[in-house]
Amino acid sequence: MSDEPGPFRFERVAIVGIGLIGSSMALALRDNGFTGPIAIADRNGEALRIAAELELGTSYHVSAAKAVMGADLVILAVPVGAMRATGRSIAPCLAEGAIVTDTGSVKEAVLEALNETLPETARIVAAHPIAGSEHSGPRAGFATLFHRRWSIITPADDTDEEAIEIVAHMWRTFGSEIELMTPQRHDRVLAITSHLPHLIAYNIVRTAYDMETVAESEVIKFSAGGFRDFTRIAASDPTMWRDVFLNNKEAVLETLGRFSEDLAILQRAIRWGEGDALFDVFERTRAIRMSIIDAGQDTAAPDFGRPRDPSNAPPEDEDERPINAVRR
Numbered sequence: 001m002s003d004e005p006g007p008f009r010f011e012r013v014a015i016v017g018i019g020l021i022g023s024s025m026a027l028a029l030r031d032n033g034f035t036g037p038i039a040i041a042d043r044n045g046e047a048l049r050i051a052a053e054l055e056l057g058t059s060y061h062v063s064a065a066k067a068v069m070g071a072d073l074v075i076l077a078v079p080v081g082a083m084r085a086t087g088r089s090i091a092p093c094l095a096e097g098a099i100v101t102d103t104g105s106v107k108e109a110v111l112e113a114l115n116e117t118l119p120e121t122a123r124i125v126a127a128h129p130i131a132g133s134e135h136s137g138p139r140a141g142f143a144t145l146f147h148r149r150w151s152i153i154t155p156a157d158d159t160d161e162e163a164i165e166i167v168a169h170m171w172r173t174f175g176s177e178i179e180l181m182t183p184q185r186h187d188r189v190l191a192i193t194s195h196l197p198h199l200i201a202y203n204i205v206r207t208a209y210d211m212e213t214v215a216e217s218e219v220i221k222f223s224a225g226g227f228r229d230f231t232r233i234a235a236s237d238p239t240m241w242r243d244v245f246l247n248n249k250e251a252v253l254e255t256l257g258r259f260s261e262d263l264a265i266l267q268r269a270i271r272w273g274e275g276d277a278l279f280d281v282f283e284r285t286r287a288i289r290m291s292i293i294d295a296g297q298d299t300a301a302p303d304f305g306r307p308r309d310p311s312n313a314p315p316e317d318e319d320e321r322p323i324n325a326v327r328r
Contacts, residue, residue, distance in 0.1 A: 007033035007173055009166045010099070014039040014071035016064045016086060018051045019237070020132060021103045022077035023141025026056040028174045031143035041067035050138045065093040073166075076102040076114075081243030083110050087117030096121045099163045103129055105190055105240075107154040107183035109247035115156070123163035126154045126183065128190075129176065134235040147175035154183040191251035196259060198241055199252070201233035 013029065015022045018040050026038055040057035041064040042048050048060045061067040068074050068090045078086050083104065094100070100122050104110045107126050114124050131149040133140065151171035155164050168178050181189070208219050208227065219227075245252055269277040293300050 009169055010073040011036045012039075012071045013037070013073045013075065014041065014064075014068040015057070015075045015077060016041045016067060016090070017077035017079075017082075018042045018047050018056065018138045019077065020136050020138075020140040020145075021129065022075070023051065023054070023056055023138040024131075024143065024145040025075055025077065025103075025141075025174075026051075027141055027143035028146060032173050039067040039069075039071060047138055054138060056138060056141075064089045068095075068098070069093050070095055072098055073170075074098055074100045076100065076104075078104075079237075079240050079243040080104040080106045080110060080247045081239075084113035084117055087114050091118050091122075094119060094122050097123060099123045099125060099166060101125045101127050101167050103127065105194060105244055106248040107186045111154070111156055111183050123160045124156070125159060125163050125167040126156075127167055127171070128152045128154070128186065129171065130194075131176075132236075134232050136237045144175070146171065149176050150179055151176040152179045152181055152186055154181050154186045156183070187248050187251045188255075191248060191255040195244055195248060195252050196255050198233055198236065199245065199256065200259075201230040202241075204230050205234040 008029070013034070013036065015026055015038060018026070022040070022042075026040065029038065037059065038057040039059045039061060040048065040051050041061040042051070043062060045062065048062065051057060052060050059067070064086055072095060074090065074094065076083060076086055083102065090100075098121075100114065100118060101124075102110055102114070104126075105128050107128060111124065111126050114122075114126075118124060129146050129149060129151045131145050131151075151168075151174075153164060153168060153171075164180075171178055204227070266278070266281065268274070269281075
């Protein structure tokens with residue numbers, strides 16, 4: 001490949017969807033030296049107004065089709081369930097050879113939707129930055145959201161190699177660590193590391209508030225660290241997570257089935273006073289926690305590695321932590 005013409009290998013960008021991820025990508029592009037036009041599209045007029053107020057782009061559009069005209073990189077930062085409709089909308093207006101990438105946390109369904117709706121000349125590079133927070137909207141974005149985080153790229157067998165490298169180079173420039181996976185592998189891995197924990201968090205918070213023997217005020221007043229963490233996760237964007245579960249149904253149900261079986265084993269051990277069995281499980285899971293720290297995915301600092309004054313730090317991701325070292 002020829003020498004890079006600048007910090008990025010594209011000249012005109014369109015970002016469709018200007019929530020937390022879309023706004024953070026716009027900020028990261030500018031923060032890392034991109035000087036070309038950034039067209040921003042969102043169906044939410046208030047989100048567009050805020051994006052314009054924050055000067056996240058150079059043009060603002062309710063129509064995604066208008067935003068992508070002339071762009072050589074199109075970033076789809078919309079909920080997974082909206083990918084098919086978005087693909088249909090932008091297909092007639094895509095420049096020939098344009099790279100279309102996304103940020104969804106489900107990959108098989110996204111690739112299927114885009115391959116069915118986009119023209120053959122589009123170069124589709126499915127991707128998933130493992131970064132975010134329980135906050136949403138364009139005001140929640142910040143330029144370093146992807147710094148020292150994993151960005152997973154899940155190319156199809158026929159994905160253009162140059163397009164893959166262009167997208168990977170963008171994420172590296174943002175400070176991300178790159179991993180290539182098949183879409184199928186990605187969805188199975190994320191089902192256990194991200195999707196199932198969110199489902200459990202939503203259900204635990206719901207159960208706590210549905211219990212007749214516990215008053216709502218007591219749940220809030222006496223929230224211990226574990227429950228606090230669950231409520232943080234359960235505050236995540238409901239539209240995004242509804243679409244995640246519906247579009248990664250098979251992997252989530254398979255993982256949920258295994259989880260239910262393991263939970264039944266713990267339930268039986270508690271019922272029958274099997275302390276040794278409980279201890280063995282807890283000891284093994286503690287070792288896993290230590291291995292996550294050793295791998296640089298978290299720290300051993302008190303309060304699960306979060307700073308004591310959260311106002312001095314950017315929002316944490318729901319279930320992922322910074323990586324100690326970024327390989328280039």
